[in-house]
Amino acid sequence: MLSLNKIISVLLVFVPISIAGHFLHWSDPVVFVTAALAIVPLAAWMGTATEEIAVVMGPALGGLLNATFGNATELIIALVALNAGLIDVVKASITGSIIGNLLLVMGFSMLLGGLKYKEQTFQPIVARVSASSLNLAVIALLLPTAVDYTSTGIDTDAIQQLSIAVSIVLIGVYGLTLLFSMKTHTYLYDVDVADLELEDLADSNLGGDSDHEHVNLPLWISVLLGCTLLVAVESEFLVSTLEVATEALGLTALFTGVILVPIVGNAAEHATAVTVAMKDKMDLSVSVALGSSLQIALFVAPVLVLAGYVMDKPMNLNFNPFELVAVAVSVLIANSISSDGRSNWLEGSLLLAAYVVLGFAFYFHPVIEGIG
Template identity: 45%
Template sequence: MVALGDNRVVAEQSAFASCKEILTSNVLNSLLIFVPLGILAGYLEVRPTIVFALNFVSIIPLASVLSDTTEVLASKTGNTLGGLLNASFGNVVELIVALMALHRGQIRIVQTSMLGSILSNLILVLGCSFVAGGYNRVMQQFSVTAAQTMSSVMCLSCISLIIPATFSATVNSNYDSSVLALSRWTSIVLLIVYALYLVFQLKTHRALFEGEVEMTEDEDDIPGKDLNKTQCIVMLGIVTLFVAFCAEYLVGSIEAVVEATGLSSSFIGLVLLPIVGNAAEHVTAVFMAMKNKPDLAMNVAMGSSLQIALFLTPLLVIWGWVIDVPMSLYFHTFESILLFVSVYLANLVLEDGQSHWFEGVLLIALYVIIATSYLFYPDDSELNKMVNQIGANILQPK
């Protein structure tokens, strides 16, 4: 009886030590101190810019803890289920933030945050990993087949987002409902493709992605390795709850921040919000590249982009259909072009199965140019004013 009690105490101490290890394993986790401050600021309804800033910073370490806990759980469930868990929880922060915005009817914030997350992972994270891995090496090699497969799927995702914009540009406004219907049916197709892609990656052609989907680090190197499955699930639930609170206050303060700072909602959605969910992935990809594991770094960047394009964005369209919010895959022509050129450049640097630091510089430069363009890109209301003014000038008699 005493031995049983001692074992229970040891198990509790081990679980506590593992939780502490996860919470202190990453430099980003030092920002966890902002979590209660952000929630308190939102609850007390202090100045919106303060609420936004505190909750913005708070979600970054929470995303890191989610990632580490998911990795522990994945290591205890086998390669296939572990890969599925990593795929499912890989962008849960982006999903929660987008759902909060969608329920508030902030469709443009949802769209730009999804596009921004795709671009951030596809060119910024990938570019930084190329620079980090190549600054002291001539070349890094990675799986050509895996890279080409992910590039092909990314092309499909890009095309699926360009088609609604092209459709809208070639018909009159009477067909707006058709664009929405097209988006919903396209989303269903993309969700099916994503499910089949997981089967392809984790089951039928697993050998092609062996370096990506297996837990390549020794179990002793995984922070929190002594947590059991139940404890991991409980921790995931608690952290997700904190993310939901912070995301609610973050999204709720965006409109006031736009008015107070002069930043456009498009810039906040495309550039700032993706930082929240991608910071942990960014750090992971860079560290993997520095350890000369380019396959893992590529998978973190490309895999996250694919999940957002093939799963999260279509899922949000379908959920908008359910709650009667007209979320669609229609992006402005400018945004469609940005996505196309980003996918094109990423495909160019991946096609030969090797990378060097200058290719990373090219990708980062493209991201900086895109981010800068959104400092000057007008919001929807300003676009409408510009269009009306142009129309008035045309109709004005000479």
């Protein structure tokens, strides 16, 4: 029987297929689907390479590398979409990544882990710190939209400047969270995240090297760079066919940005979180889910705002109000469920139910204005 990781590796066949489809001018829906399937294993290999390189670099630099490349796939896809002028899709992918990590990943982890173990535990202090940071992120994302809706005739440049200022603050907060977790309060995160990453991710990630003392550093650096390049190429295929393909598939750009794109970019990370949860390592599983959401809100979103300014593709933090409602609801339910440091299958089911309900809402939501 094929393991999940072997199935993901099999998807590498879609890399040459999608490239052939692009140059042979296959239909947009076919190129879109094959490119999406190709990104999944490439993201998995990027994660594996990052883990292996991090082991050699040591806890401090390794942790920084993981924090930087943890959501590299989503960032690359978003940058390509930003360069193509699909600002609303980029914003949708940001909110979708936060929602997906909090509800889909943590939901599946708690459900499948809870079916195997009656009750699982994790450090509540870590969940509370992450909850506080997420609350700040939600407030920061809400403010530009609130200013726009409560002001008459406010200039677009003013919203842009506000977004840049907020982005700088969020990046600063992200730096403080890294300092907290990797320097001043590492003992809070050592229980699973330090030792079990080496023990479990070697088994759960693709191509993990069980003997970390003999990591082939040049090989893994080459793998990381090669996969990053291929993800950029596949992202270009994905974005260039997105509008026509989603229309042909009967999907709106909003649904694609919030639901499909984050699932494609996060699939490998999702698999890791669920795998370690089923090994009764909920500290690590929750850390992956909450940490990824934090990185999107405090690092990826602000970087995209600043990148848009540099690329002359102005992007602000003035989101679709419905997206912000969905993010706020996701943060609220995730924080309430994780605050006690215990989980079971019912709590996982509640998170998944919330994700499905939001998914239906986004599916029936009208097409984003300005797309097309």
